[in-house]
Amino acid sequence: MHGLFRFLALSAALMLGFSALASAEPRVRVETTLGSFVIELNPQRAPLTVASFLEYVKAGHYTNTVFHRVIGNFVVQGGGYDTSYVEKPTRSGIPNESGNGLSNRRGTVGLARTGEAHSGTAQFYVNLVDNAALDPQPSRWGYTVFGQVVEGMNVVDDIGAVATGNVGPFDRDAPLQPIIIKRVEVLQ
Template sequence: MLRSLLVSALSLSMLISCGSDESTPPPAPSYPVLENDDTAAIDVSRGNYACYSMVTSLGNITIAIDEKYAPKTSANFKNYAVLGFYDDLIFHRVIKGFMIQGGGFDAGLNRPETGQPIEIESRNGLKNYRGRIAMARTSAPNSATSQFFINTVYNDFLNQPSAADGYGYTVFGGVIDGMDVVDAIESVATGSVGGMSDVPVEPVVINSVREASCS
């Protein structure tokens, strides 16, 4: 029953606009993939990570972005961050026991113009563990732009091998500091606004996202 509710929540929170239903699994990527992502912990000493400080109205979150196993997605996130795109946007959808989603709307629920959608990288072997960051998209696999979500529990059904649509959602890094802030965001009161559900009653603002040291 809980799984069914989460799938329904996913449909509401991730499928931002209508898209085509593609049932063919994505082709194997041309770059090396992780054979077994068996721990939620991220060891930045491995290298090939870029780190970002996300300052929010409830505290700071530090995220390590995996440039080795999610190169296109990482480059996309960096581009938005460098441009200051995320500044003053909000976490517009929060579902307790599931995830927090942001990067697509301001406090007035206006949607800023984004760049072109990117190619999905969900077959990179990275999993939707608690604390991992992944891309939100429509039902079309290659439709992610700026919106992301941070898992607050292990959402195995979002992983490419388990996903009902054969694609799943691209994980491209994770929180290395500030999970207490993620948990605080997950706990805020939510409601329905302008046809959107699970919107925080008091806006949770992303003040800025800036490159930071991984050390």
């Protein structure tokens, strides 16, 4: 009987361990010229956005792109332009998942888009402060939050503090010294 109890206990522990691993939130490391930060993704709340983002990551889309929009006390945005400030090709926009219950709080990561609700592709932003104005309202779509910076928020803050101005096709808010995303990689 004692052996059966130990077997059942060990089996239960293994099953719990495997289910915890299976449900672990994927993480990616964003390596920039100012340092690295880690984003924990939330596929339960934003499955389409996370799947699309991970496709871009695995395809190497973010390698040698820049943070092209930096607004202190608001957001840092990147992932769409190469180091020559040429817009990179993307897939079609994905359905907006902003009504997923996640709010644009400091350190959260969202999907950038145009004025069209379902236009988000590869560009992402990190909130430097709480930005509830980016959340959905009864009369309009919001911006989809799909992750959270869990390591290196100091690097994001450093990016948010750089001098900005007119660079390339941007008449304002572009870092005067390029901040390059060297690569984005999925962590195991």
